[in-house]
Amino acid sequence: MNLRKYLKVYKKFLHTSLASELEYKTNILVDLITAILSLIGSIFLLSIFFQNNGYIGGWKFEQALIIQGIYTILNGITNTWFNPNLTEIVKHIREGTLDFILLKPIDSQFFISLKKINPSGFLEILLGFFLLLFCIRINQISLSLSFLTLCLITISCSIFILYSLWFFISTTTIWFVKTWNAIEVLRSFLYIGRFPLNSFSFSLRVFFSIFIPIAFITTIPSEVFLGLSQSWKILLEIIVASVFLITSRKFWFFALKFYSSASS
Amino acid sequence: MVQNIIEVRNLSKSFDISTKEPGLKGTIKHFFRRETKSLKVIKDISFEIKEGEIVGFLGANGAGKTTILKMLCGLIYPSEGSILVSGYLPFRRKENFLKNITLIMGQKQQLIWDLPPIESFYLNASIYDLDKFEANKRIKKLSEMLEVDEELYIPVRKLSLGQRMKSELLAALIHEPNILFLDEPTLGLDINAQRNLRKFLQKYNKETNATICLTSHYMKDITSLCKRVICVHEGEISYDGKLDLLLKKLSPVKEILIVCRSEEDAVKLQNFGFTVKNKIKNEITIKIENNSITSSLKTILNNFDIEDLLINEPPIDEVIGKVLIKKDYDI
Numbered sequence: 114m115n116l117r118k119y120l121k122v123y124k125k126f127l128h129t130s131l132a133s134e135l136e137y138k139t140n141i142l143v144d145l146i147t148a149i150l151s152l153i154g155s156i157f158l159l160s161i162f163f164q165n166n167g168y169i170g171g172w173k174f175e176q177a178l179i180i181q182g183i184y185t186i187l188n189g190i191t192n193t194w195f196n197p198n199l200t201e202i203v204k205h206i207r208e209g210t211l212d213f214i215l216l217k218p219i220d221s222q223f224f225i226s227l228k229k230i231n232p233s234g235f236l237e238i239l240l241g242f243f244l245l246l247f248c249i250r251i252n253q254i255s256l257s258l259s260f261l262t263l264c265l266i267t268i269s270c271s272i273f274i275l276y277s278l279w280f281f282i283s284t285t286t287i288w289f290v291k292t293w294n295a296i297e298v299l300r301s302f303l304y305i306g307r308f309p310l311n312s313f314s315f316s317l318r319v320f321f322s323i324f325i326p327i328a329f330i331t332t333i334p335s336e337v338f339l340g341l342s343q344s345w346k347i348l349l350e351i352i353v354a355s356v357f358l359i360t361s362r363k364f365w366f367f368a369l370k371f372y373s374s375a376s377s
Numbered sequence: 378m379v380q381n382i383i384e385v386r387n388l389s390k391s392f393d394i395s396t397k398e399p400g401l402k403g404t405i406k407h408f409f410r411r412e413t414k415s416l417k418v419i420k421d422i423s424f425e426i427k428e429g430e431i432v433g434f435l436g437a438n439g440a441g442k443t444t445i446l447k448m449l450c451g452l453i454y455p456s457e458g459s460i461l462v463s464g465y466l467p468f469r470r471k472e473n474f475l476k477n478i479t480l481i482m483g484q485k486q487q488l489i490w491d492l493p494p495i496e497s498f499y500l501n502a503s504i505y506d507l508d509k510f511e512a513n514k515r516i517k518k519l520s521e522m523l524e525v526d527e528e529l530y531i532p533v534r535k536l537s538l539g540q541r542m543k544s545e546l547l548a549a550l551i552h553e554p555n556i557l558f559l560d561e562p563t564l565g566l567d568i569n570a571q572r573n574l575r576k577f578l579q580k581y582n583k584e585t586n587a588t589i590c591l592t593s594h595y596m597k598d599i600t601s602l603c604k605r606v607i608c609v610h611e612g613e614i615s616y617d618g619k620l621d622l623l624l625k626k627l628s629p630v631k632e633i634l635i636v637c638r639s640e641e642d643a644v645k646l647q648n649f650g651f652t653v654k655n656k657i658k659n660e661i662t663i664k665i666e667n668n669s670i671t672s673s674l675k676t677i678l679n680n681f682d683i684e685d686l687l688i689n690e691p692p693i694d695e696v697i698g699k700v701l702i703k704k705d706y707d708i
Contacts, residue, residue, distance in 0.1 A: 125499060129500055218473075218505065370454050
């Protein structure tokens, strides 16, 4: 893979999608306001849950805010990259415009996953970071290089798991044509990731760890933040992320063999 | 000797199609238990295309033209048989193969809707690994050939269909491919835009010796661009050969309207031995076989006092229409 070429193409992707989005100023403004209001609403909801006894599933409000911070970053990444690109896969397949992508001398997964960005999602990522910095202060977490590395690894793994799940569902469009509902279900599960895994019943915990690994997405990075996570959990998250990423890629190329293109 | 650039051997393609009975009952049944059947849309076809050739694929809607084109460019996996394009197996979509080909579809677009076409050109240039200098050189050359200028800087959504199609062509040709797959490129364009597009394709073929595979429902596209046509009927090739030969065979006679100076001459001509279609006063319409037109006209001009003469070509759409509904042509 020619890295220089891919960086050059990605620079063009950024340029063209920013230019496209900036054509509609009001839309960006509305998106930015929505991001701020959504964060305020989520923190308010969380504070209501903690009002009575101050603990949910063994987590204090200040600790649960870390999960909210990670969720906000992930949601920002979802809105910046996954939503504009991965939901388009369904459209590309339905309308047959995937043809143009498949005939370009570039990795089709790279093209289809990163072509567009929604700049308003950046604000959410930024807000999530600020919230995490605030959490580091109120939870009196001491910063060290190993702490930052582990945080970076676990958050990256969360991003890869979420991406792979979404990409996997979108790929099934090649057979099922419409998969909007499945993507909506995935987004709903991500909302669940705003709460500590221990706050759910045992059966739900098993479900969210094995079938839809929401547990890995927010809880494990949060535990790393609080120094509560065991190494086996981090290792498991790395393994799960790698398996998901490799499988989603292999599944994409397998599915393309069944692509019949839209009729003219 | 000119090399074959495309070689197709015993190619077949089947699709699984789900069927549904009409009405609510059928809909519920279809929801719970979907019945599918395998439909063979391409049936054991073979052909070759030489480098620099312009070949028209003719056929009714659903005959399989677009499926053939999409298998040739590697979008669809063939069910049986083999395809070799420029020495590559298309469905493997190797980088060097993709740099050699392009697909243009009249009804689908790759340009970024909210931005001027020039932005899409630069994006494509980076995908094809062209530096800015080379990209600008090619954009300039192609925009001169396509006669586009200001349009390149206006958002795509504000361009007319004709301007958009020219920009689509430019975006699709920036990497200077030597095989062009065109699926109804003139669809929806006005007469002038169609003519300009055809002129451009002729020029491009002449200057670059690019091979062009074209499908179109506009017969003018086929007659002005393609010397060779491949007729597809229900997934099978019903004719593969020269277009003029096909036209001659399908329409072996021409109608000639002759205006004589006097009605007396018209009566004499009526009894001269030609096949007469009709006669109104001094005007007579006769049918003459294509291979004896010159000698017959010589005879008429030498023996009769003729005021005017008009040779009527049968409408091309009508002639080609026969190919689309009939399976076998013994040509």
